[in-house]
Amino acid sequence: MPTWQTLLRALAVSAFYGFSFWRIVKSNRGNKVIESGSLALMVVVVLAVLMKIPNMPDWVLASIGLLLFLLCLLTMGFLFQQGFRAFRRRFRKSN
Numbered sequence: 001m002p003t004w005q006t007l008l009r010a011l012a013v014s015a016f017y018g019f020s021f022w023r024i025v026k027s028n029r030g031n032k033v034i035e036s037g038s039l040a041l042m043v044v045v046v047l048a049v050l051m052k053i054p055n056m057p058d059w060v061l062a063s064i065g066l067l068l069f070l071l072c073l074l075t076m077g078f079l080f081q082q083g084f085r086a087f088r089r090r091f092r093k094s095n
Contacts, residue, residue: 006052007049007052007053010048010049010052011049013045014045014046014048014049017041017042017045018042018045021038021039021041021042022038024038025038025039032078032081032082033075033078033079033082036071036074036075036078037075039071040068040071040072040074040075043064043067043068043071044068046064047061047064047065047068050064
């Protein structure tokens with residue numbers, strides 16, 4: 001059973017990570033891979049904090065887990081899109 005001190009530490013760490021990821025996103029405007037990936041990492045931290053709270057309803061954890069899964073798929077889609085565009089630009093330059 002986690003104590004309040006453990007929960008407060010987890011919240012402090014998640015606030016620090018959230019601020020760090022927000023700064024990364026702010027400095028890389030327009031890069032959808034970094035924006036969605038940072039958002040997914042923030043959701044991971046929030047999910048980890050919520051897992052430590054006793055008597056948390058299962059539907060809350062399940063819905064945030066689904067959100068995390070969708071954000072990961074979105075990040076991978078943007079990554080493949082960026083890679084495809086880079087490959088296409090390189091192929092066009094060589095011809």
